[in-house]
Amino acid sequence: MATIKEVARQAKVSVGTVSNVVSGSAPVSPKLRERVLKAISHLDYQPNHVARSLKVRQTRMLGMVVSDITNPFFPQMVRGAEDAALSHNYLLVTINTDDHLEREKQILSVLRTRRVDGILLVMSPNDGDVTHIRNTIAAGIPVVCLDRLPPSLSVDSVATDNVKGAEMCVRHLISMGHLHIGIITGSVKLQTASDRLKGYENALTEAGVPIDRNLIREGDFRLEAGYRLSKGLLLSAKRPSALFATNALMGLGAVKATEELGLRCPQDVAIAMFDDLPIAEALRPHLTAVAQPAYSIGFQGAELLIGRIEGSVNGKKPITIRLEPELRVRESSLGSASPARLFETGVPAQG
Amino acid sequence: MATIKEVARQAKVSVGTVSNVVSGSAPVSPKLRERVLKAISHLDYQPNHVARSLKVRQTRMLGMVVSDITNPFFPQMVRGAEDAALSHNYLLVTINTDDHLEREKQILSVLRTRRVDGILLVMSPNDGDVTHIRNTIAAGIPVVCLDRLPPSLSVDSVATDNVKGAEMCVRHLISMGHLHIGIITGSVKLQTASDRLKGYENALTEAGVPIDRNLIREGDFRLEAGYRLSKGLLLSAKRPSALFATNALMGLGAVKATEELGLRCPQDVAIAMFDDLPIAEALRPHLTAVAQPAYSIGFQGAELLIGRIEGSVNGKKPITIRLEPELRVRESSLGSASPARLFETGVPAQG
């Protein structure tokens, strides 16, 4: 690979002039510019960005730490972040943690050593152990948290209003006549999960329906957990007439469990979930879902981060962006709870 | 951020000694090592990987160029590549092209300027215009092509045996009594697509079924195209009794079209597709699919690439790895073509 020196020699100019031609940071006479350009194309010269990074002390790289890109919620978010990053000439480096805190710590350390200019972080469940994040910020690397929020940390963040989304969803189920609504949730250590649970409780409470702890089942945000917890609920003495899954994978698990038990959706059990799938409408049952603006979360997160990096956003107070969820009602929740069915399964109509 | 110099000063040793402690590349006496370690933790020193990269002329970064991470086939592949990369201490930088050739060229140029050590590439449709890839390789950056193969380029590659996968799938449909099988395919400019088409034709031919060009519909690998092309086929005079979708998104489009026309799957029209979805078994109808080892493609691709980079793999001849697809038969293809139905739609049983 040719260096700036070789280009300079071939064009019979100084390296400074070549640099000026390449970066346009200072005027160069047409004659010399011509010669430089010719040498560049002749030598197939590509500036060494590593050397530049060392000199100007910025890599124009952003770290993106997600739990698992194979979870269909994240690719959209990553695309949003990538589009914003590239439009500002940053490169996005995405790494998965699988929600392991130790891995997250290690990755943050790698990103520091790599001197990324900033980090977009989807936190792992952490029990308040956030010193690694604090240290990263203290080392001068701005961090913007996406999707999940750190209860005990003052940091910029972009996320959906999860309480509200869950409220909308559960209110809808109640309006369809369901009073016995099971919820399957990921780790309530994640504020995402606890907020959705709170929304569920709010909606029930405002409708005067007492909270039944038996209807609340906690696992992780994977399909398998959704399947297992749903099965537990559907086989319990007081079978719920509706299931609220707190993310898409758990929702699919609920569908699988429902099917496997020979129950019809929505006639026997209604299902609604947090997160919509891009492919949802192509599949049966058409699932009622709370759509999150995943792309926007990524995009706005990256914009905010870049604002911090470049100083256009300043101020000590953390910036909190809450995006609006959208309820998409589809057939999976459209069967109303029928007293007859409730009677059959021995569950008396409540309220 | 502390530098190696500050650590050296604080530990009262030379920078060379600090370097040796950090990298372990030369022995250091316990006494000095101790002092250095203390200074490092005291200053929260993180070596500057950018400076190291400049000096040793390797970034330990791999570029991963995919068409679109929101296509559910790719996240698994990326995970495979990431796992392999991280285990060898490489960082994976993933970028989307949306199958735009111009964008691919631009990204390859960015990756060169960034001095990545190697590139994993899922090519865009290119009409044989591969000089940008050739140039990248000529510049000393090894490239391994994944999933899609360059007909006119001698380069390492890892992909599924697409001909075979399509053959398996179509043979299965034939064995279920289908002789009038429609195929919806992405751009046949991609060898991936043309190979699957070839497999389709092979299976028909070996069964003595003549190829009907009317049953072959070409679009791109997106859901919308799958939907549109399927609708066209299902509304045509000779409605096929089975649909073979050449990727998952097109398959979902086919499901949507089938539903929308009030046709039952598999009773009215059987559906089978290339690519399995991790979430497939949670959804109705359960789709018969040719599963590709996406994770393996990514993993083995990265291993091969790293082998090239580090010289453990050499030899001028390109290495071609073909992985075996696996047919997963599910309910969407289990209805056999009934003569009665064929009669209804005016299609006489053939063969």
Add this chain to the structure above:
DNA sequence: TTGAAAGCGCTAACAT
């Protein structure tokens, strides 16, 4: 075993 110093390829300050 340790220290001193050159140099990776670039930018930017300074001199001309």
Add this chain to the structure above:
DNA sequence: ATGTTAGCGCTTTCAA
């Protein structure tokens, strides 16, 4: 407008 040069933070020879 152009050339010269110091220096970004590290690794690695070479000498001691």
